[in-house]
Amino acid sequence: MTRGHGTRHRHPPVAEGDLADQLHSAAIHLLRQLRKEDDASGLSAPRLSALSVVVFGGPLTLGGLARAEQVKPPTMTRIVTGLEKDGLVNRKDDPRDGRLTHIEATAKGRKILMAGRARRVEKLASAVGRLNRSELAELRRGVQLVVDVVASMRGDRPERREAIARPPRIREEQK
Amino acid sequence: MTRGHGTRHRHPPVAEGDLADQLHSAAIHLLRQLRKEDDASGLSAPRLSALSVVVFGGPLTLGGLARAEQVKPPTMTRIVTGLEKDGLVNRKDDPRDGRLTHIEATAKGRKILMAGRARRVEKLASAVGRLNRSELAELRRGVQLVVDVVASMRGDRPERREAIARPPRIREEQK
C-alpha cells in the first residue's frame, strides 16, 4: 500500500463529487443485488455481517460487536437475539463481570455462514468471471481503497492500524 | 500477492470469495457512514437515491422509477409519497394513460439534492483527500468496475455467456 506519499494536490471538487455519488449509488445497488442471494440463506445483510464478525473475530461482547458493526447496542441486541433464535450464535455470561455477555458462533452458525458465502461467491463469480486478470486486480485494489476511505471516515487511522489483525491468511477479518 | 500463479483464466474461488465478502462489507459500512451525512439533510439513502434518479433522469413513471431503483412498486409508492410530502417531487397524471403517474422533481427537490450532495462531497473529500493522485485514479477505476459488476449481476449484460451463466449446482429458492 503506497501511502504516506503526501501529495497535497487539489483535486477538482466536481470530480470527487461524482466519485462520491457513484460510490454511493454503486454501494446501494450492490447491496440490493447481494441481498437477494443472502435471502436464500434466510439471513439478512446485517445478521450475516454480524455473524461473520463473530465467526472470524472470535467471541465478542455484545457491545464490542455493536461497535464493530457501527451500530447501537439495542440494535445489536435484536440482531443477536435473531441469530440466537436460529441457533447460529450463543450468549455466554462472563463469570467475572456479570454485566458482560459474550457472543460466540455455533457450529451451525459457521456452516450457514459458509453456505451463504458460497452462494454469494457463485453469484459474484459469474459477474466477476468476465473480468480479466488485470481487471480483477484493479477491482481488488479499488475495494481496498474503499475500505481505507471508509475507515478514515470513521476516524480510524488507516495507517498502522490494528497490529492484531493483519495476518495474510485467508481470513476475512476485514468485516 | 503470490496467490494463483500459473493459472490464466481460472481465478481461485477463495480469492473471489474474499473479494465478494470485502465488497459486501465495504458497501455496508460505506453506506452507514454516508447515511450520517445524508441524515443531515433529512433524507434517507433510498429517498436520496430515488430523488437523484428523478432529478437527473428526468420525469418518469412510478413503475419506471421502481425498476430503476430495483424495488417493488409498493415500496416506491411509499418513498415517493414521503418525497412528495416534503415537497421534493410532484405526481403528475398522464393525460393519455390514466394508469400512469409521472414523477418529477420540484425546484426544492433539486436544491435539497445538491445540498446533500455537497455535504457528502465535503465528507468524502476529507477521506479521499488522503489519497494521492494515482490512488484516486485507482479508486475511480475500482468504482467503475463495481458498477459494471453490479450491472452484470442485474442481468443487463450484453448477452454473452448467457446459456452457461447458471450452473444449477446450488438451488437458490427465489423468494
Place this chain on the structure above:
DNA sequence: GGATATCGTTAGCTGCGCTAACGATCTCAC
C-alpha cells in the same frame, strides 16, 4: 361489451436503525 393485462395504491407483515429509560452489575470514594 366482456375478458385480460397493466399500473398504482392499500393493507399487513418482517426487519433494522434510533432514543429514552430501566435493572443489574461493577467500581470507587468515603
Place this chain on the structure above:
DNA sequence: GTGAGATCGTTAGCGCAGCTAACGATATCC
C-alpha cells in the same frame, strides 16, 4: 460496608424500507 456513579445489556416505542397479496382504475384485445 455502603452509597454514588459508571457501564452493560435489555425493553419499549418510534420511523423507515423491503416484501406479498389483494384491490380499484384504466387500457387493450377479442
